[in-house]
Amino acid sequence: MTTDSLPLQRFTIVEVNDTGVPLCLRLATSLAAKIAADLGADVLKIEPPGGDPVRRAPPLLANGNGPGASALFQFLNTSKRSLVLDLKTESGRANLAALLDRSHACLFEEPASIAPLARGGKATAIEIAAFPAEMNAAARPVSELAIQALGGLMHMIGEPGRKPLKLGGHQASYAAGLTAFTGLTAALAAREAGQRAPHVRVSLAEVMQWVNWKAASGAAATGASPGREGKASEFQVVPCRDGHVAVVYTVTQWPATRNLIGDPRLQDEKFATRAGRRKHIAELYEIIAPWFADKTRAEIQKTAQAKGVPFGPIFTPAELLETEQYVARGFLAKMTHPDIGRLLIPQLPVQWNGRSFAPRPAPTLERAELAA
Amino acid sequence: MTRPLTGVRVLDFGLLTAGANTSAMLADLGADVIKIESGAYLDPFRVVGKMDDDEGWWNRSPQFRFTNRNKRGLALNLKDPGGQRVIRELARHCDVVVENFRRGVLDRAGLGYEALKAINPRIVFAAISSQGDTGPERMNVSFGSTLDATSGIASLTGYEGEEPRISGMDVNYPDQIVSLFATGIVITAVMEARRSGKGAFLDFSQREVASFTLGEEILAASADPAHRLAPRGNTEGDAYRCGDGRWIAATLDDPALDCSTQDRDAAVAALLARGIAAAPCNDGNDLLRDASLAGVTLVRDEQGGLVKGLPYRLDGKGITIERAAPDLGQHTDAVLRELLGYGDAELLALKRSGVTSTTPTVGDV
Structure with missing residues (x-):
């Protein structure tokens, strides 16, 4: 790869946004195609008349006059081209069929009216679905929340006596989007090696279950499922002077953690083993919490890291814009939006021979309709 | 192959x-x-x-x-x-x-x-x-x-x-x-x-x-320094405790839902029948029992041990485990x-x- 070429630029990929598809599937498909587009693939996004509904989804980018374009859409559709096709019409489907014959891969959501078309063309089909094929998707409305419940993630987060919690963000959609990207590259690698590419099907529910494998592994090993432990957990969040810090340490990091806090009561035999610490966890946190209370997150991180202790200060997305590490690595790229001006957008989380992949702004609907 | x-x-x-x-x-x-x-x-x-x-x-x-x-x-x-x-x-x-x-x-x-x-x-x-x-x-x-x-x-x-x-x-x-x-x-x-x-x-x-x-969220914060976020519980719906003490999650426009008279599976079925996205809050044992969810994501190795499968299906299938995880230096x-x-x-x-x-x-x- 030379400095002016991109690793996937020889590939043409079609992303189909059929009408009536649940939002959580749309996000997964869009993320997978966006990664390929940022890596140089020519990604053509097919939108229905009126555009991808994600164009109107929150969070919205504030401009001087109030809410504007969707940040979600901008993030998920960088570096793509867009074409509006009415897939309910004969001519719309004929146009799509012609495009698929000139493309290497097609990402689409299933069930979709165009599924037979997408599966039958020369382009390799990458399907994104909510559920495994055996579950009757037609009888199962879906949402990000329902997938996090079904895959067992919610059972793991929160207090044992209180309601289970969803992990923040669109984690079910995005984990599935990352998976679909990897499936896409496997299919492209097979094609390029002269093999028949496998047909790839990604379901959000299976990805969530796969990500949450320790629940199944724990249940299989002991008969009892792991679950949310809240204030009974070894890892907890404690307040500090300017926010919160996650207390995290491994078994081998306990002596360093104990020495860092420096309270003589932690030398007690009952805290010497993991089992002992778990048994006396409330008392342990009573002893260590005051150490955090009068320190800032920055002080805590610096002091803990110096001793090899992986405490995690909690940052908000706004604070991440100024994080020294992200600034130094150029993780957030400057991107100019035609209406809003300069924005900072996370780039693909990889550097390739020191190079990042700066995204191009998402296509506007006006230009897309012109192209159609 | x-x-x-x-x-x-x-x-x-x-x-x-x-x-x-x-x-x-x-x-x-x-x-x-x-x-x-x-x-x-x-x-x-x-x-x-x-x-x-x-x-x-x-x-x-x-x-x-x-x-x-x-x-x-x-x-x-x-x-x-x-x-x-x-x-x-x-x-x-x-x-x-x-x-x-x-x-x-x-x-x-x-x-x-x-x-x-x-x-x-x-x-x-x-x-x-x-x-x-x-x-x-x-x-x-x-x-x-x-x-x-x-x-x-x-x-x-x-x-x-x-x-x-x-x-x-x-x-x-x-x-x-x-x-x-x-x-x-x-x-x-x-x-x-x-x-x-x-x-x-x-x-x-x-x-x-x-x-x-x-x-x-990072992008939105870059456009608007006032884009501040904090824990908000369960967005786009909530979790509800059913009559059998087990939890479900449902995406409802009106958050009020009483499922205290139903067991978990009945509550989910009733919501799905109304066109509402709902699911049980599965635990590890539920995941082991659900043959379709576990279909390719969990596999048995040749010694019968449960191991990680695939996050996707290739040609509709998962993988077979050709060798169990190696002993040290095997x-x-x-x-x-x-x-x-x-x-x-x-x-x-x-x-x-x-x-x-x-x-x-x-x-x-």
Whole structure:
């Protein structure tokens, strides 16, 4: 790869946004195609008349006059081209069929009216679905929340006596989007090696279950499922002077953690083993919490890291814009939006021979309709 | 059977989930993965999952077995010049290196990217670390939920109006998603190396991968400094306790829902019939019992042990486990004979000098 070429630029990929598809599937498909587009693939996004509904989804980018374009859409559709096709019409489907014959891969959501078309063309089909094929998707409305419940993630987060919690963000959609990207590259690698590419099907529910494998592994090993432990957990969040810090340490990091806090009561035999610490966890946190209370997150991180202790200060997305590490690595790229001006957008989380992949702004609907 | 990565060989220094699972996903696509550990440094999953103190405990960890199936295992001491020499010879026969050591460990052993590239210019070197290979925090340590905190995910998770929450040690969510992305990037670089003969240094920051999942929130904050976020409970719906004491989640416009007179399955069925997205809040045992959810995501190895399957289906199918996770050093001799042509005398010399082994020299790591 030379400095002016991109690793996937020889590939043409079609992303189909059929009408009536649940939002959580749309996000997964869009993320997978966006990664390929940022890596140089020519990604053509097919939108229905009126555009991808994600164009109107929150969070919205504030401009001087109030809410504007969707940040979600901008993030998920960088570096793509867009074409509006009415897939309910004969001519719309004929146009799509012609495009698929000139493309290497097609990402689409299933069930979709165009599924037979997408599966039958020369382009390799990458399907994104909510559920495994055996579950009757037609009888199962879906949402990000329902997938996090079904895959067992919610059972793991929160207090044992209180309601289970969803992990923040669109984690079910995005984990599935990352998976679909990897499936896409496997299919492209097979094609390029002269093999028949496998047909790839990604379901959000299976990805969530796969990500949450320790629940199944724990249940299989002991008969009892792991679950949310809240204030009974070894890892907890404690307040500090300017926010919160996650207390995290491994078994081998306990002596360093104990020495860092420096309270003589932690030398007690009952805290010497993991089992002992778990048994006396409330008392342990009573002893260590005051150490955090009068320190800032920055002080805590610096002091803990110096001793090899992986405490995690909690940052908000706004604070991440100024994080020294992200600034130094150029993780957030400057991107100019035609209406809003300069924005900072996370780039693909990889550097390739020191190079990042700066995204191009998402296509506007006006230009897309012109192209159609 | 020819698979997308047939003919690709991976030198796997991956540990725990982030590294070892990236190599496992490459193995699932047909790559020949040889995992390198040593008696002096085991994959920590062998120790975290310790079941007992009996002889061979290091070969029985469920977490290790889950993540390292379909690999061959070698034990070579990275700190010994003899072990380093053998690994450099192996690198000549490999296409990919996966590692998630703390920054500098492989460089100090003379096994960093520059050293291996000099031996094999087409090597694709995936370095997966907490913070990436550059920047002021490159040497920072983290463990799973550290990155829930520092990536921003925790700031959006929690009961409304209360403190932020992390996914915790039984999930360690940021560790789980890295391989889903890194595997695709490694495959992209392998395609490039097949075409150009040139490899690549791929520098992954796990923290960046986790923050990437909040891309729209970071973008929105850059447009509006007042875009402040805090834990908001369960968005787009909520969790509800049913009559049998078990929980469901439902996406309702009107959050009021009383399912206290129904058991969990009846409550979910009634909501689905009304066209409402709903699901049980499954626990690990529910997941084991659900044959369609577990269909390809969990598999049995030849010894009957439950192991990790695929996150996707290829031609409608999952994978078969061709070999269970290796015992420590199980394939050292076989691989050194096969790839490097070593004979009995050389293998014996390596064993006598402590370069190779099948037992740990450490109790805890």
